[in-house]
Amino acid sequence: MITLMSNVRAAALATAAVLAGPYAMNAIAEPTGQSAQPQSPDSLWSAWGGEVGIRWNRExxxxxxxxxFETSGKLEGRSWREHERFAVRQSGSLDFRVANxxxxxxxxxxxxxxGGYVLKTAAGDIDLTDFRLKTRADNPLVLDLVGADGKAWFxxxxxxxxxxxxxxxxxxxxxxxxxxxALATRLGHPDMANWAIADMELTAQVLTQGSGAVPNGGGVFDWAGTQVPGEPNGTNFQADLFMKTFSVQFSRCNGCTGSSSTGQVVFTPSSTLQNNVNNGTAVxxxxxxxxxxxxxxxxxxxPWHGKFSGTFPPYGNDQHPYLIWNIYRLSADGxxxxxxxxxxxxxxxxxNQGCASGHGTDSxxxxxxxxxxxxxxxxxSSSDLGPRSEIIPATNQWGRCGSIYDTNCDGAANSSGNTQYSQRLIVVESQIDPAVQTGATYLFESWYLAREDINxxxxxxxxxxSPTRSGTSWNVGSGAAYRLGPAIDRWLEGVSPGATSASEELASSEGHTKVAVKVFxxxxGSWRYDYVVMNFDFARPFTEGSEPNLRVVHNFGFDRFAVPVAAGVNLTNITFSDGDTDSGNDWTTSTVGGSLTWSAPVNPTPPTNVPAELNPLNWGTMFRxxxxxxxxxxQVATSLHVAETGNPQSLSxxxxxxxxDTIFVDGFESP
Known part of the structure; x- marks a missing residue:
């Protein structure tokens, strides 16, 4: 395995370079880097040589x-994350400062x-042969990629x-x-300035070790559930992770025309989280x-250990957080x-950017x-994405055994088999076409999931x-302001609970679900009822083995939703929406026993140990x-049926x- 995948743990040093003011055109403006202060020579670190890798978003x-792309000097083979690799010269160096x-x-x-590339464009070649990564004078956490002509095109x-x-x-x-x-303007796409067009990685040999490193030897950490020293018995440390900010970018499009009912649009976020700041006082x-x-x-x-990196406390495995994202359309009809x-x-x-003093010394x-x-x-990155079906969401455990990364459960990583459209957020063009979705607005939602997170x-x-088509791509645009919390809560805003809206959170050790209704x-004498079920992290998983060899056979959520309807009430325009354009997996309806019930379609030949239901309402997913x-x-008592057998079998x-005048609850006449 190449150096880029080294699992040797040492003094960890990590930080994120963030977008400075002029680079926030299609993203959130995040804090700018500070100007570098003069340093004595013996306090600085320097590095040179090694390898650099690039994985272009060629679409x-x-x-x-x-x-x-005309390529020269490329090394044989690709990195784990499918980067094309080039050697780095042992001349010149990057100098940097380390603290804590x-x-x-x-x-x-x-x-x-x-080596490098010559990019062929209608506006002329961009020669990146023997390209350099050079420190930028006005932002010490940004590097310019300088081409053979001495210009920083990237x-x-x-x-x-x-x-x-x-x-x-x-x-x-x-x-x-x-x-x-400058390059975006030269290419005739000034609106694409500052878009991420590739992912890069670099390993460089440290020439000079300056000050500020943390000695090897493993630190003492405050894991969730451990006692706080000096506090009353039972006062424990707790995990609480925050989504601090995120931005969104268009990544690629398959078969797109601008209004196609089959074109697949991929959007991808850049997401920043922050750990809780509290140290005995709420801040x-x-x-x-x-x-x-x-x-x-x-x-x-x-804990934040990459998959297949080894066995570490506190869980005795390679536990790490996960990230998912969703997009919602709020139509003009509400x-x-x-x-x-x-x-x-x-x-x-x-x-580990901006840590409290003495914290964040291990990356x-x-x-x-x-x-x-x-x-x-x-x-x-196809090498970092997997299906939601491998996660137990309420506990945030990954079923490595039998996953797409360990298909034979031998503990060694295999290729994921992902393509450029696997595991991505994909929206069909007609779902966001302004000409089709007149008056619609959109919300993008980004989540982090961490083990033992209390909120x-x-x-x-x-x-x-505000997605809009521009040439052969889609611009993300802007809309409602950033806010913590889920999209379903924003849908409920502006309507007081009572005669026309209601919601209820269903929380247990198996996860959290919110069920809501708006009545229009x-x-x-006619009313439209819109019921929305948001399964945040509820699943009743069927598993085999235990960590680190845990296998998640399935992690289904719900397979039926029922609303009591009184005798004599006439229903029309009965609708099911899972947000896709595939009618073949839609839930079917029936009116039996005083209830209107939607049921997931059934697989006539289900796999062993897997429920027969197709397209269940699983975690991270909303159905209407x-x-x-x-x-x-x-007021009525709606019910959700759990796909996997167990207790309880349904939630209300x-x-x-x-x-x-006649009220039915769960199919039975109420006295």
Missing amino acids: LAADMGIHS GNLQSFVGGSVQAR YVDRLMYELVDDNKVLAVRTMDLRVSP ATVAGDPLGTSSALWTADI SIDQIGRSGVKHAFLTT HVLGRQCSDTYGTGNND IYNSMATRGI DLGG FSFVADGGPQ ADLLGPLN
Whole structure:
């Protein structure tokens, strides 16, 4: 295995390069880097040589007008993340400063590749032969990628670093390669300035070890559930992870025309999280947000080990957080649909930016107050994405055994088999075409999932986007302001619970679900009922074995949803929406025993130990159930049936439904 996949743990050094003001055109403006301070020569670190890798988003490059890549000097084979590899010359160096085990800034210098690319465009060639990565004077956490003509046609940011092999190697595990405004203008696509067009990685040999490193030997960490020293018995550290901010970018499109009913549009976020800041007193982690302050007064450290990296405390495995993202359409008629959902991004390294003093000294443990960013390019990596079906969401355990990365359960990683469209968030063009979806608005939702997290709702957030077609690509646009919490809560805003809306959270050790309804008075004695079920992290998994050889055979959620309907009430326009355009997997309806019931379709030949239901309502997923009735709203008990056998077999939520004088609850007449 090449150096880029080294599992040697050493003093960890990690930080994220963030977008500075002029680079926030299609993303969130995040804090800018600070100017590097003069350093004495013996305090600085330097590195040179090694390898650099690039994985181009060639579909996006084609949309920008880059129609071919002529390559020279490429090394044989690709990295684990499918980067094309080039040697780095042992001349010149990158100089950087380290404090408390974290890289603070680049101070100067550059490194140069042996070989590179000539990009062919209608506006002329862009020669990246023997390209250099050079420290940028105005931002010490950004590197310019300089071509053979001495021009910085690209730049890299959101770098994730660590020192490995006893501080002898600086490993940049991932960084976004972005298009400079000058190149975007030259290509005739100024709107694509600052878009991430590739993911890069770099390993360089450390020439000089300066000050600020953390000695090897493993630190003492405050794991969730452990006693807080000096506090009353039973006062424990607790995990509470926050989604600090995120941005969204168009990644690629398959068969797109602008309004196609089959064209597949891929959107990818760059997401920044932050660990709780509390150290015995409640202080806002995300200031100004109602969900921004943790109820956990003592912050736990969170393990952050990449898959197949070894066995580590506190769980005796390679536990790490996960990231998912969704997109929702809020239509002009007031309805909401989840029209796109990603697979699972497996985290592997924490950048530990902005940590509390003495914390964040290990890049595989998220310390108190530390932040971490996974950029667009890495969140689009086929080697880091997997299906949601492999996760037990309520406990955030990964079923490695039998997963797409360990198909034969031998503990060794195999290729995922993912393509550029596997595990991505994909939206069909017609679902976002402004000409088709007149008056619609959109919410993008990004989540982090961490083991023993006490509040899943501040680990997720939403922000508005406004997708529009531009040439051969899609622009994300902007919309409603960023806010912690799920999209379903924003759908319920502005309507007071009572006569026309209701919601209920169903929470247990098996997970969390929210069931909600909005009732729209259509006039003339007709009402439209829109029921939305958001399964956050509920599953009743069927598993085999135990960690680290855990196998998740399936992790289904719900397979039926029922609403009581009084005798004599007429129903029309009965609708099921799972957000896709495949009618073959839609739930069917029946009216039996005083209830309207939607049921998942059945597989006539299900696999062994797998329920027969197809397209169940699984975790991270929202379904909508709607109808028009000539009965007005009254309180009713709706029910959700769990796909896997067990106790309880169904859950109940008190909402609103169409009733007359005779009231039925779960199919039985109420006295």
